[in-house]
Amino acid sequence: MSKPSIPSGTRDFGPDQVDRRNYIVDIIKKAFVKYGYRPIETPAMENLSTLMGKYGDEGDQLLFKILNSGDFAKGMTAEDLSEHKKLALKICERGLRYDLTVPFARYVVMNRNDLVFPFKRYQIQPVWRGDRPQKGRYREFWQCDADVVGSDSLLYEAELVLMMDEVYAELGFPVEIKLNNRKILAGMAEVCGIADRLTTMTVAIDKLDKIGPEGVRKEMLAHGISDEAVDLVDKFLAAQGLESLKPLLADSGIGQKGIAELEDVFAKIRRGSPRNTVAFDPTLARGLNYYTGAIFEVKALGVAMGSINGGGRYDDLTGLFGLKGLSGVGISFGLDRIYDVMNELSLFPDSLGNAPRILLAAFDEPGFDFAYDCLLELRRRNVRAELYPEPAKPQKFLKYANSRHIPLVGIIGSEELAAGKIALKDMVSGEQRTVSVSEVD
Amino acid sequence: MSKPSIPSGTRDFGPDQVDRRNYIVDIIKKAFVKYGYRPIETPAMENLSTLMGKYGDEGDQLLFKILNSGDFAKGMTAEDLSEHKKLALKICERGLRYDLTVPFARYVVMNRNDLVFPFKRYQIQPVWRGDRPQKGRYREFWQCDADVVGSDSLLYEAELVLMMDEVYAELGFPVEIKLNNRKILAGMAEVCGIADRLTTMTVAIDKLDKIGPEGVRKEMLAHGISDEAVDLVDKFLAAQGLESLKPLLADSGIGQKGIAELEDVFAKIRRGSPRNTVAFDPTLARGLNYYTGAIFEVKALGVAMGSINGGGRYDDLTGLFGLKGLSGVGISFGLDRIYDVMNELSLFPDSLGNAPRILLAAFDEPGFDFAYDCLLELRRRNVRAELYPEPAKPQKFLKYANSRHIPLVGIIGSEELAAGKIALKDMVSGEQRTVSVSEVD
Numbered sequence: 108m109s110k111p112s113i114p115s116g117t118r119d120f121g122p123d124q125v126d127r128r129n130y131i132v133d134i135i136k137k138a139f140v141k142y143g144y145r146p147i148e149t150p151a152m153e154n155l156s157t158l159m160g161k162y163g164d165e166g167d168q169l170l171f172k173i174l175n176s177g178d179f180a181k182g183m184t185a186e187d188l189s190e191h192k193k194l195a196l197k198i199c200e201r202g203l204r205y206d207l208t209v210p211f212a213r214y215v216v217m218n219r220n221d222l223v224f225p226f227k228r229y230q231i232q233p234v235w236r237g238d239r240p241q242k243g244r245y246r247e248f249w250q251c252d253a254d255v256v257g258s259d260s261l262l263y264e265a266e267l268v269l270m271m272d273e274v275y276a277e278l279g280f281p282v283e284i285k286l287n288n289r290k291i292l293a294g295m296a297e298v299c300g301i302a303d304r305l306t307t308m309t310v311a312i313d314k315l316d317k318i319g320p321e322g323v324r325k326e327m328l329a330h331g332i333s334d335e336a337v338d339l340v341d342k343f344l345a346a347q348g349l350e351s352l353k354p355l356l357a358d359s360g361i362g363q364k365g366i367a368e369l370e371d372v373f374a375k376i377r378r379g380s381p382r383n384t385v386a387f388d389p390t391l392a393r394g395l396n397y398y399t400g401a402i403f404e405v406k407a408l409g410v411a412m413g414s415i416n417g418g419g420r421y422d423d424l425t426g427l428f429g430l431k432g433l434s435g436v437g438i439s440f441g442l443d444r445i446y447d448v449m450n451e452l453s454l455f456p457d458s459l460g461n462a463p464r465i466l467l468a469a470f471d472e473p474g475f476d477f478a479y480d481c482l483l484e485l486r487r488r489n490v491r492a493e494l495y496p497e498p499a500k501p502q503k504f505l506k507y508a509n510s511r512h513i514p515l516v517g518i519i520g521s522e523e524l525a526a527g528k529i530a531l532k533d534m535v536s537g538e539q540r541t542v543s544v545s546e547v548d
Numbered sequence: 549m550s551k552p553s554i555p556s557g558t559r560d561f562g563p564d565q566v567d568r569r570n571y572i573v574d575i576i577k578k579a580f581v582k583y584g585y586r587p588i589e590t591p592a593m594e595n596l597s598t599l600m601g602k603y604g605d606e607g608d609q610l611l612f613k614i615l616n617s618g619d620f621a622k623g624m625t626a627e628d629l630s631e632h633k634k635l636a637l638k639i640c641e642r643g644l645r646y647d648l649t650v651p652f653a654r655y656v657v658m659n660r661n662d663l664v665f666p667f668k669r670y671q672i673q674p675v676w677r678g679d680r681p682q683k684g685r686y687r688e689f690w691q692c693d694a695d696v697v698g699s700d701s702l703l704y705e706a707e708l709v710l711m712m713d714e715v716y717a718e719l720g721f722p723v724e725i726k727l728n729n730r731k732i733l734a735g736m737a738e739v740c741g742i743a744d745r746l747t748t749m750t751v752a753i754d755k756l757d758k759i760g761p762e763g764v765r766k767e768m769l770a771h772g773i774s775d776e777a778v779d780l781v782d783k784f785l786a787a788q789g790l791e792s793l794k795p796l797l798a799d800s801g802i803g804q805k806g807i808a809e810l811e812d813v814f815a816k817i818r819r820g821s822p823r824n825t826v827a828f829d830p831t832l833a834r835g836l837n838y839y840t841g842a843i844f845e846v847k848a849l850g851v852a853m854g855s856i857n858g859g860g861r862y863d864d865l866t867g868l869f870g871l872k873g874l875s876g877v878g879i880s881f882g883l884d885r886i887y888d889v890m891n892e893l894s895l896f897p898d899s900l901g902n903a904p905r906i907l908l909a910a911f912d913e914p915g916f917d918f919a920y921d922c923l924l925e926l927r928r929r930n931v932r933a934e935l936y937p938e939p940a941k942p943q944k945f946l947k948y949a950n951s952r953h954i955p956l957v958g959i960i961g962s963e964e965l966a967a968g969k970i971a972l973k974d975m976v977s978g979e980q981r982t983v984s985v986s987e988v989d
Contacts, residue, residue: 111598111654111869114642117591119655125587141927143904143934146566150558150688151592157552172615174640176678178632185626191619199615201555213552214560223951225937237617247591260937379924428552463584483820493584496666496701510664
């Protein structure tokens with residue numbers, strides 16, 4: 108019998124962890140509902156045709172693919188074995204979802220005739236990626252997404268930022284919410300004469316945190332962008348505030364539009380009096396290619412941790428599935444990283460209120476029988492009550508109560524049984540008094 | 549661009565469906581917490597070595613297997629292609645979980661040193677099976693499990709039955725909870741002289757609902773059980789009540805033990821005053837081989853639907869992973885079938901309380917600006933408020949409010965703007981009055 112284990116990069120969550128994760132999810136969900144987002148859920152498995160090509164070549168490789176049922180190898184020849192990437196697509200039709208945005212776009216397109224736009228949805232589900240596991244990076248992790256599609260109103264950019272602000276205020280740790288706009292990045296590329304290299308530039312800038320400014324320069328140069336252009340990009344990235352970008356982008360229509368959009372969004376956000384810093388960051392790029400307008404990123408202050416929350420506007424995500432012209436904007440909370448931040452800062456409440464309130468215990472069979480009556484009465488009154496499953500000695504049932512963080516133990520010995528009462532022990536103070544079970548609540 | 553779709557046997561859940569599913573889950577979860585069960589969550593993917601061989605040969609075939617990353621075909625030859633079952637295990641190390649019981653047993657064994665027994669856990673997660681999809685049977689469906697391991701006290705059998713009873717009373721439809729005991733089935737087999745064919749007999753009896761008594765007879769005969777034995781089994785299955793079984797099982801130690809256990813469990817259940825019928829059923833067999841004591845099954849009354857809830861005691865589930873002697877007992881609610889029953893009986897409350905309370909809307913830009921202020925004020929007071937994302941005509945925003953079931957619309961025209969008020973329209977009565985936004989709650 109080999110020792111059981113779980114796949115690398117995956118985790119079990121024990122009772123305290125689940126309670127704490129639910130504590131975070133409940134706060135996020137409450138905000139989603141308050142802001143008018145409605146829940147949907149999509150299947151863990153999607154057709155690979157839905158997923159492939161949406162996350163770049165690297166993403167395609169990181170998709171978990173599910174082997175077809177039955178004789179999947181039927182008709183295959185030795186030749187097929189030589190190209191494993193092609194072969195994978197012959198023997199796998201389905202894969203596990205990689206994020207919640209592409210399934211959402213697929214859902215919107217499939218339900219286009221029944222949905223009323225703008226459609227605001229939230230979705231809280233796990234996603235799977237075959238990344239190399241490392242600290243803070245898992246192969247199964249949870250995303251908490253809110254998106255609205257079918258409107259290009261900047262109201263939603265502001266609303267999503269204020270919603271994130273509210274969630275972190277409630278969770279109890281300060282964050283910085285950074286904003287940029289893909290149109291500003293497009294304007295930069297235009298002014299620098301590398302409009303056709305926008306993606307190369309964006310992908311390089313996106314790595315700033317990891318590889319530093321010198322690394323970004325090198326990457327752009329390595330991809331054939333000229334010294335002059337790279338110098339100009341540097342100048343943009345050093346801009347302090349939206350105002351200082353205006354003259355630099357004076358000649359770019361798209362750049363000006365990006366600035367105007369962000370100014371509108373910032374004005375709306377300010378009127379909502381956010382409790383956290385909300386700041387423009389010209390170096391914010393976001394990796395995903397489908398963003399076309401505002402982009403967001405949130406970092407926890409005082410903790411070494413990557414982005415815990417991001418998002419942005421995408422003008423044509425549903426176009427990938429044949430439904431053009433539906434603009435959307437959304438955000439995604441990274442539950443696992445928020446959990447790690449909360450843990451590091453010791454921000455979880457001591458008691459999350461779900462452990463039993465009282466453990467009943469008896470020394471012998473007659474006492475156990477009475478204890479069972481007490482148990483039934485307490486539960487009838489909706490008290491979270493437990494009964495130690497057999498007559499036992501105090502050290503046994505007290506240890507059990509302690510380990511389960513049960514604050515009260517109702518002990519039944521022969522005296523208590525004769526009086527029809529219980530000896531109620533407070534596990535924190537150690538105090539003990541004889542009471543009727545009807546007094547327990 | 550091909551039309552997007554989702555894999556056969558899987559489903560999307562829209563907002564109303566998610567609300568309704570959560571309504572059921574919350575009631576089940578509340579009962580689990582009240583009875584002292586604590587949540588755990590396990591990964592969707594398990595090592596195939598954990599899953600294979602636990603659900604019979606058929607189960608092994610129904611497991612969804614995940615293709616290994618990288619060059620999974622490396623070193624393979626044409627010969628490997630001829631045996632697809634073997635090949636699958638060469639190219640797949642992981643699979644999707646098939647139920648929540650085996651992952652739970654695996655969890656208990658991996659955490660044996662940190663857990664305090666009896667360990668009571670609940671787990672509410674999806675499972676995946678490659679069954680042929682049909683009405684009421686899906687390839688992704690949710691189980692809501694509660695189990696306790698590390699005690700053989702019959703207290704838990706009674707507690708689980710009372711907990712199921714409480715859940716259905718709360719959900720609002722009547723059920724019949726049927727009980728049997730595998731020891732009684734073992735006793736039957738012993739008395740019929742087919743102790744070595746217990747599994748054959750159990751598997752046949754388990755199909756009674758599907759194939760009828762004649763089908764059960766045929767199946768047993770086809771498997772080489774004698775006419776005399778089959779006649780005797782029939783006699784057992786026709787038994788009315790535990791009492792009438794006693795003489796029939798007088799010569800079987802294990803049969804007598806099964807009867808004694810069930811009598812104890814029934815006595816404890818009766819003291820809890822269940823609101824639904826709880827009855828002994830000698831024909832209840834349950835398919836899974838690991839049950840060794842009490843077995844449960846729940847059927848909704850007045851609805852044509854299979855079992856919606858089942859469970860039982862298993863004496864050595866963790867033994868499969870090398871930890872012997874840990875008795876357990878558990879139940880599993882089938883969320884999808886309960887949903888179907890509730891839907892068929894129209895038992896969901898009309899409003900599940902999550903739709904926005906008010907939609908603000910304006911005719912022009914100045915009004916929209918004021919409406920945004922109103923939106924911020926309402927949200928500051930935690931009112932679920934929305935703003936129609938652009939100035940619009942009434943037919944547009946009223947249609948939107950209607951389709952989203954928003955009961956109030958706050959309209960801002962030039963008069964309202966001048967007065968700093970809103971025209972509050974009640975979407976149910978059609979009434980409209982001018983109020984200050986501070987009056988809305």
